[in-house]
Amino acid sequence: MMFTLPEWQARAAALRLRTQIWIDGKAQPAASGARFESVNPGTGQILADIAKGGAEDIDRAVKSARRAFDDGRWSRQTPAARKEVLLRLAALIRDHIPELALLDSLDMGKLVKDAATIDAPGSAHFFQWHAEAIDKLYDEIAPTGAADLAMIRRVPLGVVGAVVPWNFPLDMATWKLAPALAMGNSVVLKPAEQSPLSALRLAELAAEAGLPDGVLNVVPGFGQDAGQALGRHPDVDCLVFTGSTTVGKLFQRYAGESNMKQVWLETGGKSPNLIFPDADLDAAADMAAFGIFFNQGEVCSANSRLLVHRSIAEEMIDRMAARAAAMQPGDPLDPASAMGAMVDRAHTDTVMSYIASGKQSARLVCGGERVTINGSDAYIQPTIFADAAPDARIVREEIFGPVLSIQTFATEDEAIALANDSPFALAASLWTRDLGRALSLSDRLFAGTVSVNTVDALSAMTPFGGMKQSGFGRDLSLHSFDKYSALKTTWIKYG
C-alpha cells in the first residue's frame, strides 16, 4: 500500500481531525474551554485547534478510569474476552493505516511512507501480540506442602497514567496501552502536545472495537499542566513515561510528593555503534546511516555516536558522507523524500545550536545546514562530525536530530571505554565477524539492547528499555506486563 504525493495530499485534505478530549467514551471540550494550535512542521501551517486539557480534565479522566476499573467492566472480564476486543482494535488499526500514518506525519513531520509501513502496522502488531499473549499467562502455586495452598496471582494495578513523546506518537502510545489494557487496567493517556491526533483517533477506534467507556481516556495538553497533574494525581496507581531524562526525573518527584505511585521511565539515549575492521563495512555504513538519520534522528535509541577502528576511519567517514548525501530531507508526504521535517521550529533551533557547537569542537564532514521546504524552515541536512573530543557536547548530550559524531579507537578496551562513557545506556551496536569478540564485547557494553551486525534490533518479542539515565522497566515482550500488574498472594490453610 503506497500512494503518490498527489494521492497523499488528497487524502490529507480529506482528513477529519479529532480535536476534543476523550473521556468516558465521549469527545468533549476542556473544562476551561481552552484550546491550542497544532502546527504541521512540514509546512509551518496550522493543522488543528486542539482542546487543551488541564488539571480538571485529568481529574475527570482519572475518576472515569477509576469507576471503570472498580465496577469490573473491563478489569474483571476474562483475559480471553479482553483479547477479543484488542484483536478487533488491531484489525481496525490495519483498516485505517493510511489515515493514522497521515495524522502522525502531518502532526510531527515524519515521512508518511515510514508511518504507513512501520509505525501504523507496528501499532496493530503490538496490540495483536499483547492480546494474544494475555490468555496464555499462567499464575503460580507456591511449594508450601500439604495443608496450605498459596496462590501467587498477577493482578492489574488499577488506574495507569501514560505520558508519551512525539517522535513515534502512535507507537509510543501503543507500547504502553497494549500491555496495560490487556492486563485489565484502565488508562489515562496524555499524548505530547506536538502530536495528539493519532492518540485521539485511536481512542475512538478502541471504542469501536468494544472497549468499554472509561477504560481508555485521552487528554491532550501541555506537560506542565496536564502531564504534571497526571503525575501528581493521588488516585493514579502507576505512571508510565517515555520522554526526556529531565522530565522523567520530574515524574519521580511528582510520585514522591503525592501518593508514591509506581513510576516507570523510558528516557533518553546516546547510543554507540562500534565498527571493527573485519565487519562488512558497506552493510555497517548503510545501517549506521539508517541508525542516525531514520525519523530525522528523532529516535531515543538513535546510533548517534559512531566509534570506528582507527585503521578504517577515513574510509568509513567517506562511506558515511556518501550515505548522508543520499538522505536529504524533503516533503514528508513525498515518497521520494529520505527524511522529513523536525517536529517544530523550537526543536530545530535546539538541534542547530548543537550543530553550531559541533562546528567549534569537531570537524564538519557534511551537512550542518537548515533547509526551507514548502515554506517551512524546520528541516535539517544529515550532518556528520569527525574528530569529536569525548567531552564535546555533541558527544555527550542527546541531540535528538540527524547529527552523527564519529570517534576512533585503537583497541577493544578503548572502544568499550568510549562507548560506556555516557550517562545513558539505552542501546548499542557492534559490527564484527568475530563471534568471540561479538559476545565478549556485548557483555561489556552497558545498554538495554546490544545489536550485533545490525542497529536497533527491536521486536514485540524482546524487551526494550534502558539502564543508567535511559530509564528502567521494559516495554514490549512478556516482561512489559510486569509494569502493569502486581503479584498477589492468597494463602489458604485447609489442614
Ligand code: NAD
Ligand atoms: P519530553 O520529555 O519533553 O516530553 C515527553 C512527554 O512529557 C510529553 O507528553 C510532554 O508533554 C510531557 N511533559 C513535558 N514536560 C512535563 C512536565 N513538566 N511535567 C509532566 N509532563 C511533562 O520529551 P519529548 O521531547 O516529547 O521526546 C523526546 C525525548 O523522548 C527524548 O529524550 C527521547 O530520547 C525520549 N524517548 C525515549 C524513548 C525510550 O523508549 N527510551 C522512546 C522515545 C523517545
